[in-house]
Amino acid sequence: MTRNKLLDLRKFVAPEFVFGDGAAGLAGRYARNLGARRVLVVTDEGVIRHGCAGLVLESLAREGLPNVVFQEVSSNPRDCEVMAGAETCLREGCDAIVAVGGGSPMDCAKGIGIVVTNERHISSFEGVDNVPRPGLPLICVPTTSGSSADVSQFAIVSDTSRRLKLAIVSKTVVPDAALIDPRTTTTMGYELTAHTGLDALTHAVEAYASNASSPVTDLHALEAVRLVSANLLAAMRAPHDLEARARMMLGSLYAGLAFSNAILGAVHALAHGLGGLLDLPHGLCNAILLEHVVAANYETAPGRYRNIGLALGAAMPEVGDHSGGRQALLEALRRLTREAGVNCRLSELGVQREDLPELAAKALCDPCLVTNPRPFTIEDIVGIYEKAL
Numbered sequence: 001m002t003r004n005k006l007l008d009l010r011k012f013v014a015p016e017f018v019f020g021d022g023a024a025g026l027a028g029r030y031a032r033n034l035g036a037r038r039v040l041v042v043t044d045e046g047v048i049r050h051g052c053a054g055l056v057l058e059s060l061a062r063e064g065l066p067n068v069v070f071q072e073v074s075s076n077p078r079d080c081e082v083m084a085g086a087e088t089c090l091r092e093g094c095d096a097i098v099a100v101g102g103g104s105p106m107d108c109a110k111g112i113g114i115v116v117t118n119e120r121h122i123s124s125f126e127g128v129d130n131v132p133r134p135g136l137p138l139i140c141v142p143t144t145s146g147s148s149a150d151v152s153q154f155a156i157v158s159d160t161s162r163r164l165k166l167a168i169v170s171k172t173v174v175p176d177a178a179l180i181d182p183r184t185t186t187t188m189g190y191e192l193t194a195h196t197g198l199d200a201l202t203h204a205v206e207a208y209a210s211n212a213s214s215p216v217t218d219l220h221a222l223e224a225v226r227l228v229s230a231n232l233l234a235a236m237r238a239p240h241d242l243e244a245r246a247r248m249m250l251g252s253l254y255a256g257l258a259f260s261n262a263i264l265g266a267v268h269a270l271a272h273g274l275g276g277l278l279d280l281p282h283g284l285c286n287a288i289l290l291e292h293v294v295a296a297n298y299e300t301a302p303g304r305y306r307n308i309g310l311a312l313g314a315a316m317p318e319v320g321d322h323s324g325g326r327q328a329l330l331e332a333l334r335r336l337t338r339e340a341g342v343n344c345r346l347s348e349l350g351v352q353r354e355d356l357p358e359l360a361a362k363a364l365c366d367p368c369l370v371t372n373p374r375p376f377t378i379e380d381i382v383g384i385y386e387k388a389l
């Protein structure tokens, strides 16, 4: 019998957030209100080049707040970069952090904050609820509509020795404030918009199908599926269309509120290994794996996946027609990812058949797998990678 989740005792976390045109320019005021006296600004080279970091620096200057910029952050931020950022933070005497950028600078900033206050190596926080002390005060200004690290209780960092992405899940990494400004995303190129948008879609699908879902997260997850599927192509074709960008940003925010509280599933568990092994764009890995994981999960939660199909605008058949429903949903997901320009196989990205057992062993230990609607064996996971190879 399906459990009635309405009465389950649940706690939800989300930071204070500001959404709208001009939000990035509030960074200085928020830092001042949090008591900052010297701010570490964590960003990356691309975000500086496209002018988003400048908005934050101007805002700090308006408040007369001294700052130090740390920009040595790769996409798929590395453990050594987090440790170097923490060293800079301590050396410069910074007492608060503002992250401006996509998921990579934001996760790096979360890592820096907890390394500084706990005086431990970043890898020691891996897993769920393993961060004893809260990090430094943290404000996030997202510049992609994808990761939603600005509202999530996740920090994902590449462990360079084990070649995997370690997941830190803790309410101590929920930022103090998220300043969500759709205008910052108008400089994203075609591919970046596609990859990050499909990451947001995957967050929504996985949160809705998660066995830790709840009425609160369902509401956000389904609306995120609607917003992202209806606006992704428009945002890609007209990058400066602020309304399309705002709807994508809202979709990403909703997906973030959903997955931060319902956690994710096998797509992310399998994608983290790929990102760690080959440094591939996170959203691209998810986009390739999504249809194969949904195909494997469908029978476990046909009603849930039917609702996802409806939110995607697919012509879903009658309620009891599971094989028709599965097919219609997979076709809709394939159509959207192909139209967004993602049409490649893992082998084209450098993944080799002999990598699969090791990748599957890592995925099996990823915390995101715990909330997948059905359990997977190592053979199941190898099978999914093979379908995407």
Ligand SMILES: NC(=O)c1ccc[n+]([C@@H]2O[C@H](COP(=O)([O-])OP(=O)(O)OC[C@H]3O[C@@H](n4cnc5c(N)ncnc54)[C@H](O)[C@@H]3O)[C@@H](O)[C@H]2O)c1
Pocket: 044, 045, 046, 047, 050, 052, 074, 075, 076, 077, 101, 102, 103, 104, 105, 107, 143, 144, 146, 147, 148, 149, 152, 153, 154, 155, 156, 165, 184, 185, 186, 187, 188, 189, 192, 195, 196, 199, 275, 282, 283
């Ligand atoms: N913490 C979480 O909850 C969470 C959730 C999902 C993904 N992630 C992680 O986030 C990372 C991916 O983040 P992402 O997809 O946002 O990309 P990213 O931060 O890795 O950035 C990718 C590239 O886009 C550029 N860029 C960023 N904003 C731009 C803009 N507005 N205009 C032009 N260029 C811009 C950057 O300079 C960079 O070169 C991965 O490491 C992933 O594992 C974290």
Ligand SMILES: [Fe+2]
Pocket: 147, 199, 203, 268, 282, 286
């Ligand atoms: Fe993601």
